[in-house]
Amino acid sequence: MSEAVTRTATTSPGLLASLAPLLREWLPRQRWFAGKGRPVTGFSLVAATELLPAGGTLGLYHLLVRAHQPSTLGAPAHPGDCYQLLIGAREALPPRLAPALIGHVAQGPLAGRTVYEALYDPRPADVLLEALRSQARIGGLRFERDRGQEIRSGLVPRVMTAEQSNSSVVYGDTFILKLLRRVVPGTNPDLELPLALAREGCARVPAPTAWLRAELSGEEYVLGVLQPFLQGASDGWELALRELAKGEDFVAEARALGRATAEVHTALARALPTVTVGHAQLRPLVDGMVERLDAAAQAVPALRPYAPGLYTAFAALADLAAEGRTWTAQRIHGDLHLGQCLRSPSGGTSHASSGGGAWSLIDFEGEPAKPLAERRMPQPAVRDIAGMLRSFDYAEHSASPPVPGWADACRAAYCTGYAEAGAPDPRTDPVLLRAYETDKAVYEVLYEARHRPDWLPVPLSAVRRLAAPDLS
Structure with a gap:
C-alpha cells in the first residue's frame, strides 16, 4: 500500500x-x-x-x-x-x-x-x-x-x-x-x-x-x-422517458425505486441523529412554505387563483402540530428526483427487482443554491418523497403525446415499494405529504416561469390538484 x-x-x-x-x-x-x-x-x-x-x-x-x-x-x-x-x-x-x-x-x-x-x-x-x-x-x-x-x-x-x-x-x-x-x-x-x-x-x-x-x-x-462507476446503468429520468416512448408502464421500476429510497432513509436514520419535530419546530418550516408561496404568487399571476387553496395545505399541517402531533426529522437526500437515481443492469446484485435491475441513489449534495447549514439540517423524509412524486409527474408530461394516468400509477407504486421496505407509507400521512408536495410545486411554478415558460403547465396542473385535494 x-x-x-x-x-x-x-x-x-x-x-x-x-x-x-x-x-x-x-x-x-x-x-x-x-x-x-x-x-x-x-x-x-x-x-x-x-x-x-x-x-x-x-x-x-x-x-x-x-x-x-x-x-x-x-x-x-x-x-x-x-x-x-x-x-x-x-x-x-x-x-x-x-x-x-x-x-x-x-x-x-x-x-x-x-x-x-x-x-x-x-x-x-x-x-x-x-x-x-x-x-x-x-x-x-x-x-x-x-x-x-x-x-x-x-x-x-x-x-x-x-x-x-x-x-x-x-x-x-x-x-x-x-x-x-x-x-x-x-x-x-x-x-x-x-x-x-x-x-x-x-x-x-x-x-x-x-x-x-x-x-x-x-x-x-x-x-x-x-x-x-456503475457501468451500464441507466439514468432514472432517461429510463422513464424511454418506457413512456414505447408505451410501457413504469410501475415495477417505480416500486423498486420506492424500496431503494426507503432503504437509504432507514440507513441514514441509523447512522446519523434524528430529531422530533413538534409544534415549535414545525412553525418555522410552515412559515417558510407560506413565504415561498407569497413570493411565487406575487411573481407568477397564473398561480394567484390557486393560492387560497394552497395556503390550506400549510394551515392543515400547522393545525396538526398545534393539536400535539409530532414527526421525526432525519438526514435526507435533499434533492431527490428521477435524475438522481441510476438503475444498474440485472445480474450480480442482491437488489435485483421485478423491474429488471438494481436502483442506486447518487448526488447527495442537496440543492446547491441553498446554504450548506440548511442542506445539512434534519428534515422529514417525506420531503424526498415529494420530490420523487413530482418527478413522475414531469416525466408523464414530457411524453408526446402524454400518457394519462402514467404518473398516478408510478406514484402509487413508489409509495407501495417504500412501505414494503419497512418504512411508513407516506400516504398514511396525507396532510404532511400534501404540504411538502405543494411546497415543491410552488417552487417549480416560480422556476418554470423564470427559466422555461413552456414547462409552466406541468407544475400548474399539480397546483390545481393540490389546491382542492380529496383527502378522504
Whole structure:
C-alpha cells in the first residue's frame, strides 16, 4: 500500500491577474456557473496550487477563485461565489482539446501560453487519480482515500459532458470522480452522507473510494469525491422517458425505486441523529412554505387563483402540530428526483427487482443554491418523497403525446415499494405529504416561469390538484 506523498506547491505571483481577462469571458459561459445574468466585475484568489510545473510541456494549476458580481436589486451584499478550476497550460493546444480552450495569455508568468479546461486532457486527469491513489498532500490540498479499496493506475479517463452544476471524469469504467465547482467551507453532504451509508453497509449508494479536500485558514472545503462507476446503468429520468416512448408502464421500476429510497432513509436514520419535530419546530418550516408561496404568487399571476387553496395545505399541517402531533426529522437526500437515481443492469446484485435491475441513489449534495447549514439540517423524509412524486409527474408530461394516468400509477407504486421496505407509507400521512408536495410545486411554478415558460403547465396542473385535494 503506497504511503502518502507530501510536497509543497508554489505558484508565481501575478498568476490570477494574467488569467483574469480570459476568465471574465470564459467563466460565465460554463453550465456550472451560478451567477448567470450578472457581469463578473473581478476575481480574488482563495488558493492556487501548482500540480505540474509551468516550465514543462504541460503546466497544471488547481485554483480556488472567488468571482465578484454586483448583487441583484434588493439583495444583501454578497462576497462572491468560490469556484474550483483546473487550468492547463500548453504552448499550443492539439485539435482534440479545442473545445476546452480558455484563451491565450498575454502577460504574467504564463505569457505566450495557451490555457484550457484541463479536465478534457487525459494527462491532468491522470494526475488527479494518481494523487488520490498515493494520498498526496500538495500545498493545502489533501488527497485521501479508503485504504480498503484498490485504485489501479493506468485507467483511461474521459470527461462526462452531461454535467450541470459540477464536472465528472470517468476512469476506465471503474471509477467516477465528481469535482464540485461552486465550493463553500464546511462538511459537504455529498461526501458526508455516502460515507455514513457505507459504514451502515447500505449498498444503494456507491461508497466513496477517495476524496479531495482543501484546508485553508482553518476551514475545510470538500472539492471532489471518487466513487465506483456503475457501468451500464441507466439514468432514472432517461429510463422513464424511454418506457413512456414505447408505451410501457413504469410501475415495477417505480416500486423498486420506492424500496431503494426507503432503504437509504432507514440507513441514514441509523447512522446519523434524528430529531422530533413538534409544534415549535414545525412553525418555522410552515412559515417558510407560506413565504415561498407569497413570493411565487406575487411573481407568477397564473398561480394567484390557486393560492387560497394552497395556503390550506400549510394551515392543515400547522393545525396538526398545534393539536400535539409530532414527526421525526432525519438526514435526507435533499434533492431527490428521477435524475438522481441510476438503475444498474440485472445480474450480480442482491437488489435485483421485478423491474429488471438494481436502483442506486447518487448526488447527495442537496440543492446547491441553498446554504450548506440548511442542506445539512434534519428534515422529514417525506420531503424526498415529494420530490420523487413530482418527478413522475414531469416525466408523464414530457411524453408526446402524454400518457394519462402514467404518473398516478408510478406514484402509487413508489409509495407501495417504500412501505414494503419497512418504512411508513407516506400516504398514511396525507396532510404532511400534501404540504411538502405543494411546497415543491410552488417552487417549480416560480422556476418554470423564470427559466422555461413552456414547462409552466406541468407544475400548474399539480397546483390545481393540490389546491382542492380529496383527502378522504
